Amino acid sequence: MSDNNDKLIRQRRSLSLAAGFWLISAALFLMAVLGLGRLTFIDWRDLRRAEHAVVLIEQLRLGMISAEMASRERGPANGVLGADAPTPRALGHSLNEARLRTDQAYAAFAQALGQVSGDDRHQSIGRQVDGFQAALHQARLRVDALSAQPLARREPEAIKAAVDGMVRLVRMLRPSIMLVMEDLQQDQPLLSSTVSSALLAAELRELTGQLGSLLTPALSRQTALSDDERLAIERMRGRIGQLRVLLTARVHVANGASAVRHAQERLERDYFGRAEALVRQVVQAGQTDGRYGLSTAEFAARYVPDMNAIIDMRDALLAEALQQGAALHLAQRRAMAVMLGMTGLHIALIVLGLYLMHRRVIRPLSRAAEALQAMKEDRYVALVAPVQGDEISAVFDGIADLQAQSRDRRALEAERDKLIERLRVQSSTDFLTSLPNRRAFFEAAEAEVARARRHGFGLVVLLLDVDHFKRINDALGHAVGDLALVALTEVLRQSVRQGDIAARIGGEEFVLLLSHCEREDGLRFAERLRQTVASTVVEVGSEHPPVRMTVSIGLADTQTHGMNLDLLMSRADHAMYGAKRAGRDRIEVAGPA
Numbered sequence: 001m002s003d004n005n006d007k008l009i010r011q012r013r014s015l016s017l018a019a020g021f022w023l024i025s026a027a028l029f030l031m032a033v034l035g036l037g038r039l040t041f042i043d044w045r046d047l048r049r050a051e052h053a054v055v056l057i058e059q060l061r062l063g064m065i066s067a068e069m070a071s072r073e074r075g076p077a078n079g080v081l082g083a084d085a086p087t088p089r090a091l092g093h094s095l096n097e098a099r100l101r102t103d104q105a106y107a108a109f110a111q112a113l114g115q116v117s118g119d120d121r122h123q124s125i126g127r128q129v130d131g132f133q134a135a136l137h138q139a140r141l142r143v144d145a146l147s148a149q150p151l152a153r154r155e156p157e158a159i160k161a162a163v164d165g166m167v168r169l170v171r172m173l174r175p176s177i178m179l180v181m182e183d184l185q186q187d188q189p190l191l192s193s194t195v196s197s198a199l200l201a202a203e204l205r206e207l208t209g210q211l212g213s214l215l216t217p218a219l220s221r222q223t224a225l226s227d228d229e230r231l232a233i234e235r236m237r238g239r240i241g242q243l244r245v246l247l248t249a250r251v252h253v254a255n256g257a258s259a260v261r262h263a264q265e266r267l268e269r270d271y272f273g274r275a276e277a278l279v280r281q282v283v284q285a286g287q288t289d290g291r292y293g294l295s296t297a298e299f300a301a302r303y304v305p306d307m308n309a310i311i312d313m314r315d316a317l318l319a320e321a322l323q324q325g326a327a328l329h330l331a332q333r334r335a336m337a338v339m340l341g342m343t344g345l346h347i348a349l350i351v352l353g354l355y356l357m358h359r360r361v362i363r364p365l366s367r368a369a370e371a372l373q374a375m376k377e378d379r380y381v382a383l384v385a386p387v388q389g390d391e392i393s394a395v396f397d398g399i400a401d402l403q404a405q406s407r408d409r410r411a412l413e414a415e416r417d418k419l420i421e422r423l424r425v426q427s428s429t430d431f432l433t434s435l436p437n438r439r440a441f442f443e444a445a446e447a448e449v450a451r452a453r454r455h456g457f458g459l460v461v462l463l464l465d466v467d468h469f470k471r472i473n474d475a476l477g478h479a480v481g482d483l484a485l486v487a488l489t490e491v492l493r494q495s496v497r498q499g500d501i502a503a504r505i506g507g508e509e510f511v512l513l514l515s516h517c518e519r520e521d522g523l524r525f526a527e528r529l530r531q532t533v534a535s536t537v538v539e540v541g542s543e544h545p546p547v548r549m550t551v552s553i554g555l556a557d558t559q560t561h562g563m564n565l566d567l568l569m570s571r572a573d574h575a576m577y578g579a580k581r582a583g584r585d586r587i588e589v590a591g592p593a
């Protein structure tokens with residue numbers, strides 16, 4: 001029993017299945033949300049990077065165009081520096097247009113850089129923007145001041161300084177472009193390789209421009225090249241050659257788009273074919289007699305258009321990078337959409353799974369547990385399975401069977417108990433008079449003797465026997481005898497007090513145990529009883545005359561005979577026979593044994 005109680009207490013202390021389920025559900029849900037949230041965040045970050053890459057490529061494009069325009073501005077600037085003052089109208093006009101283009105390109109670049117603000121790197125870009133604008137202004141002032149002087153008074157060093165000032169401008173743009181490039185390299189290494197090829201093309205454009213500028217002084221003089229000029233030109237051609245190899249290798253390795261390959265073919269044909277041949281021709285002439293057979297303007301008219309192939313190459317590479325960026329962006333958006341869809345589906349599945357688990361397993365199990373618990377207290381809770389035909393419904397069917405069996409068992413037990421009670425009553429009751437029988441009398445009398453012994457009160461035993469009862473039977477029949485016995489029983493019942501015991505212990509033999517009673521009182525009671533019986537007339541129907549009875553009574557008491565039921569009974573019996581012997585219808589008090 002105590003083992004069972006312990007088990008019950010342990011069960012109550014442990015977490016219930018439903019509470020455990022909610023706890024695990026919450027943990028599972030949280031883990032799913034965190035895990036999927038993290039994956040979604042990674043996809044979102046990649047998407048932002050892809051978006052950002054497109055912005056960076058655009059910045060680089062604008063940066064390269066700014067460098068190109070600054071480089072292009074050198075053409076009309078050189079023209080103005082080579083022409084006598086006042087500057088011819090057409091030259092001045094084309095210089096102004098070139099300057100406007102540089103300004104516009106640079107303004108667009110600076111604005112694009114300004115869009116990405118905040119961190120230190122972009123603050124340093126801001127400083128570089130300011131520095132470039134100041135240098136541009138200075139370089140232009142120098143060109144303007146020099147071109148305002150007559151040609152003859154312009155010192156070659158001053159011209160060189162003015163030209164160098166313009167060349168330096170392009171170099172000044174490089175740090176800003178490289179900062180953006182670094183960002184791109186970090187975010188999208190694949191794209192950065194295409195963009196760095198475009199940077200190589202832009203660099204090539206710059207060097208080819210500078211090569212043109214190196215040839216221009218000798219062409220305008222129409223004299224042979226000086227040693228310094230030849231050295232500078234060869235160096236420049238060497239660097240251009242290196243860039244060509246690098247660019248070709250990159251395009252080859254990257255196996256670029258057809259637009260890039262076409263641009264490269266054009267580059268080989270236009271610049272490295274025609275323009276390079278022109279340069280070779282000029283250099284050869286410059287190494288001998290300086291008879292070039294063409295003026296600066298004629299050289300520029302043939303050389304500069306072929307340089308456009310380099311810009312086309314750069315733009316094709318940039319377009320390719322932008323396309324790659326857009327494809328990457330699209331792929332990331334798709335990945336993001338798929339991830340969001342999967343996340344939603346995942347969470348929905350988890351919620352659905354938990355809901356079904358709760359509805360179909362946890363809640364029915366709790367109900368089953370309640371029903372089983374209630375069955376112990378004889379309460380029968382009806383169970384309806386959420387789904388028919390599954391394991392839970394089988395459990396519910398089993399519980400319903402158990403409930404039915406339990407109900408039947410309880411009913412049988414109740415019936416059995418009633419039967420036992422009836423048998424118990426029957427086994428201790430005389431069937432004719434309904435008085436306690438001999439066995440029941442002794443049981444009750446023993447208990448009363450024990451109580452009297454404990455509390456010290458007295459008892460009196462009266463043993464009654466109907467006088468000549470056989471005669472009534474013989475004369476009037478057994479049935480009349482029975483009626484007489486029932487009438488006598490009624491007299492006895494009405495005579496005794498509550499707490500006294502009246503019983504039938506033989507055929508026409510009765511006993512009374514008077515509680516809290518001493519001998520004298522018992523004797524008075526017996527006398528009254530004897531008289532009552534003697535005066536009782538028993539009507540036994542119209543066929544027979546009424547019956548009268550007398551009784552002989554033997555009296556024993558605890559004061560005289562002690563607290564011993566057997567002794568009291570035998571002494572009372574003895575006294576009763578004494579009364580019979582003495583003539584009947586009398587009372588005999590038993591003397592000490």
Ligand SMILES: Nc1nc2c(ncn2[C@@H]2O[C@H](COP(=O)(O)OP(=O)(O)OP(=O)(O)O)[C@@H](O)[C@H]2O)c(=O)[nH]1
Nearest residue numbers: 465466467468469470471473478479481482507508
């Ligand atoms: N009708 C009826 N008679 C019973 C019952 N039990 C015992 N008897 C009868 O009671 C009579 C008892 O007779 P006896 O023992 O000879 O005694 P008695 O005739 O009463 O004479 P004394 O006792 O000597 O006065 C018998 O005839 C029994 O058959 C009963 O339940 N019903």
